Amino acid sequence: MPVEALTLVPKAEARQTPKDFKSDQEVRWCPGCGDYAILAAVQGFMPELGLARENIVFVSGIGCSSRFPYYMNTYGMHSIHGRAPAIATGLAASRRDLSVWVVTGDGDALSIGGNHLIHALRRNVNLKILLFNNRIYGLTKGQYSPTSEVGKITKSTPMGSLDAPFNPVSLALGAEASFVARTVDSDRKHLTETLRQAAAHPGTALIEIYQNCNIFNDGAYDVLKDKQSAEEAVIRLEHGRPIRFGADGARGVVRDRATGDLEVVTVTPDNESDVLVHDAHAATPTTAFALSRLADPTTLNHTPIGVFRSVERPVYDTLMADQLDTAIEQHGKGDLALLLAGNDTWTVESAS
Amino acid sequence: MTYVIAQPCVDLKDKACVDECPVDCIYEGARKLYINPDECVDCGACEPVCPVEAIYFEDDLPDGWTDFRRADTEFFADLGAPGGAAGVGPADRDHPVVAELPVPASS
Numbered sequence: 001m002p003v004e005a006l007t008l009v010p011k012a013e014a015r016q017t018p019k020d021f022k023s024d025q026e027v028r029w030c031p032g033c034g035d036y037a038i039l040a041a042v043q044g045f046m047p048e049l050g051l052a053r054e055n056i057v058f059v060s061g062i063g064c065s066s067r068f069p070y071y072m073n074t075y076g077m078h079s080i081h082g083r084a085p086a087i088a089t090g091l092a093a094s095r096r097d098l099s100v101w102v103v104t105g106d107g108d109a110l111s112i113g114g115n116h117l118i119h120a121l122r123r124n125v126n127l128k129i130l131l132f133n134n135r136i137y138g139l140t141k142g143q144y145s146p147t148s149e150v151g152k153i154t155k156s157t158p159m160g161s162l163d164a165p166f167n168p169v170s171l172a173l174g175a176e177a178s179f180v181a182r183t184v185d186s187d188r189k190h191l192t193e194t195l196r197q198a199a200a201h202p203g204t205a206l207i208e209i210y211q212n213c214n215i216f217n218d219g220a221y222d223v224l225k226d227k228q229s230a231e232e233a234v235i236r237l238e239h240g241r242p243i244r245f246g247a248d249g250a251r252g253v254v255r256d257r258a259t260g261d262l263e264v265v266t267v268t269p270d271n272e273s274d275v276l277v278h279d280a281h282a283a284t285p286t287t288a289f290a291l292s293r294l295a296d297p298t299t300l301n302h303t304p305i306g307v308f309r310s311v312e313r314p315v316y317d318t319l320m321a322d323q324l325d326t327a328i329e330q331h332g333k334g335d336l337a338l339l340l341a342g343n344d345t346w347t348v349e350s351a352s
Numbered sequence: 353m354t355y356v357i358a359q360p361c362v363d364l365k366d367k368a369c370v371d372e373c374p375v376d377c378i379y380e381g382a383r384k385l386y387i388n389p390d391e392c393v394d395c396g397a398c399e400p401v402c403p404v405e406a407i408y409f410e411d412d413l414p415d416g417w418t419d420f421r422r423a424d425t426e427f428f429a430d431l432g433a434p435g436g437a438a439g440v441g442p443a444d445r446d447h448p449v450v451a452e453l454p455v456p457a458s459s
Binding site (some may be wrong): 031036037040188212 | 395438
């Protein structure tokens with residue numbers, strides 16, 4: 001599959017299979033963890049890109065999700081807590097022949113790494129960020145995370161969490177992200193399609209993946225997974241299609257003319273033409289942001305999944321490479337040693 | 353790689369594994385449950401909950417039961433990977449490895 005974002009990455013010599021992307025490491029997550037499903041989906045998808053494995057890098061931070069690079073038969077780095085976007089930024093900017101992926105979790109990306117995440121997004125570095133959101137700290141055995149719902153009872157909040165949670169999609173849109181999507185661990189087809197679109201995007205792509213932690217926050221997304229409740233709870237976004245859901249598309253999303261906000265209505269012949277048509281490529285993120293606010297953070301009712309926003313804007317790696325070329329053109333190649341020993345240096349002499 | 357359901361499940365079908373599977377990849381045949389090898393994500397949630405220890409990682413199948421690896425794969429020859437057992441429902445068929453096993457006398 002020809003992917004614009006990956007034109008500089010060498011192709012694999014032979015046809016690949018998912019097995020080519022499995023490492024010899026024993027996978028160590030708790031039995032039943034949603035991470036297994038995400039790993040299987042990513043390993044199943046990578047052959048489609050047909051990239052040389054030695055030019056693919058998975059960089060992670062700290063947490064359960066961050067064990068991911070061990071299990072991918074590619075280059076990888078289990079890096080510093082919250083700093084995966086920073087490390088990956090350096091890598092992607094300096095090595096445009098690499099396909100760089102970041103694997104992180106709600107704790108890693110939104111607590112300690114919050115700052116790095118937003119700056120990677122605004123810079124639009126050519127990174128694909130997979131944010132596994134299980135709404136709990138799993139590796140440290142079950143404390144509330146930045147996405148836990150208000151009132152969450154955990155070992156560290158015996159009377160309920162007082163913190164208002166982050167909405168990662170809203171956060172990413174606010175940080176100028178050029179590609180933002182949400183998917184669910186157990187929906188292999190949707191997850192794979194989302195990975196496909198993210199891989200094709202030039203610039204930073206953030207995918208929030210709702211992931212079940214069956215030990216410390218089991219069933220957090222059951223309402224979105226149970227066939228019956230999902231019909232009313234999940235809104236599938238497809239570019240160019242009216243935003244309808246529920247049995248036979250009985251429900252739809254319309255704009256409130258007075259406030260400009262979005263609301264869910266029962267579709268009737270009278271209001272059918274008012275149902276919003278999803279435009280992931282809209283120039284402003286306003287509607288994407290409004291869509292990200294539709295879900296009730298406590299019950300998860302009316303949760304949109306799919307690509308919220310996918311727009312093209314200058315990519316950091318390209319801009320940086322161009323700037324370096326221009327600098328060399330104007331001032332010559334330069335000499336690092338000369339620069340280090342240049343005019344603005346001084347020596348601190350000993351007192352004696 | 354995948355997990356496989358072997359002999360002890362035949363004519364028992366406790367289904368504790370079905371509740372446990374996070375990707376709904378355990379399908380029901382007439383006499384046995386089958387794990388879809390293309391949908392199994394190797395998470396291992398099913399193995400400890402089986403009350404009769406019928407579930408094994410494919411490489412760990414006891415010598416006498418290695419045919420069940422073939423049974424669980426070939427059972428899906430026509431079905432493929434439909435993306436979840438709930439949408440398919442129980443089948444009234446079995447793989448020959450299972451179908452040819454003697455039916456226990458009803459008590």
